[in-house]
Amino acid sequence: MPNSPSKPPVYRFAPSPNGALHLGHALSALLNADFASATGGRLLLRLEDIDRARCRLEFEQAIFEDLDWLGISFEAPVRRQSEHFADYETALDRLRSRGLVYPAFLTRGEIRAHVADIEAGGSTWPRDPDGAPLYPGPERTWDIRQREDAVAAAAATGRPYAWRLDMQKACNTIDRLLTWRETGTRPQGGTDNPESTAGTVEARPEAWGDVILSRPDAPSSYHLSVTVDDALQGVTHVVRGQDLYHATAVHRLLQTLLDLPEPVYHHHRLILGPDGRKLSKSHRDTGLAALRERGLSAADVRALVL
Template sequence: MSIVTRFAPSPTGALHLGHAWSAVQAHSRAREAGGRFLLRIEDIDGTRSRPEHVEGILADLRWLGLDWDGEVVFQSQRLALYADALARLEAMGLVYRCICTRADIAAAASAPHGVGGVVYPGTCRGRSIDPARPHCWRLDMGRAIERAGPLDWTDEIAGTVAADPAMHGDVVLARKDAPSSYHLAVTVDDAAQGVSHVIRGRDLFEATHVHRLLQALLGLPTPVYRHHALLAGPDGERLAKRHGAPSLADLRAGGMDGKTLAMDLKAGRLPLGFGAMNA
């Protein structure tokens, strides 16, 4: 089997070392196997995505010495694929309209807590919602699990994992302000692009339970996954935009050599003073 990996950042800010760590792993895995490495820009969040961040992503990857195969794919140009997948799920009776706000959900006494915080209590499930009202689309998790049956996936670090999407409740598949959620778009895109190996951070491990369910419902192939360890800064906090992680653009402007950085990351090393692996 020819290995196909991908790097799929969102252009909502500058890339940092954590992004580089993930991109280098995906790139190395493909190149060492004689496979293909794809670049996908996940830009369906129209309120936060910026063209200048897209240019920054391309510049950062070139600085690291990472090349990609084929044209860069933009999710904003693939909305028809997501609409078709949602329509298929609707035809199965597995999705419903929801008009609840975050405040509504947080205030619901019946709302349980899951891995990502408050789990939607199903307030709009079974309700008749005027299509003209602003609404999102939610997956009826109970019906979906019943239809799909027991599922698992292979993670190169965790081994065989039994899918447990119920922990997420009735997840959103299309938002009020966006034509698709991350869950639906990434599942559809990985299948459409023939991605065989999904290499991404451990912070997305739990989301894979939902992605495996959607693959089964839509008749899509299941890639092999590798949810790698995250990077932590000197303060022990995960490297992330919200924690003020240094951007690759800042490192580039400071004179750091990108190809050397990529080689260090591939070897499991971080520049002195930049934190630790395996966080």
């Protein structure tokens, strides 16, 4: 969707306060800030803190300190996802009313066991672009009464369940080819349609199977919340790492289903560690604060990543 010439572009940096920012975050933050500055655009900060078990106030404060050290300023107020659960529930209700989501009860262990049984017999089980097995979806064929009874029983017994998108049904409601505009770089070895024109990428959300949109420990999934947030915040340009390149297909599908605007996407390279894997908080890769303590300056960090 083209932007109005009277409105400046809107960029956003959206970290999760569940650990220290590292060089990969610095690259993303600096690119967003530089693009916003070069285009006369706005830069927003969003804290993706839906996972309340891992997100902590000290990490949030550290994000502010790191961005200030890098010389990056952003508009107030900061959007915290934990303060907007009602927005995500409203979007989920819209999909639920159209019969595009269903309650899913299999645990991760049950999914692994199911896949192991299938593959033990010599067959292969489909996996998403991140390598996770697709959800078997036994509940997908239930009628409305079966689903309502199962949800009521779960509420009575405390059995956890998630809401998943019926991917095939959702894709069947779209009467046009889904694409997105890409101004960054595509991951090596990708599965993009070779006929896609430069700058236009065909979205293939079906590769992800029935993605989770809500679960007991998080009222919204990354896919749903980021799609809703970008629309509500008026984000016109999404600049993020290549690890989220293929997930864009799911976001484009949700944007279409919910009648939300389509941003321009720019996926940048990832900063890799000595072992060749991308930097990660979960692996406790060196954070920006630690680099600062070693004597590196913000200019040093910029030179390292740009």
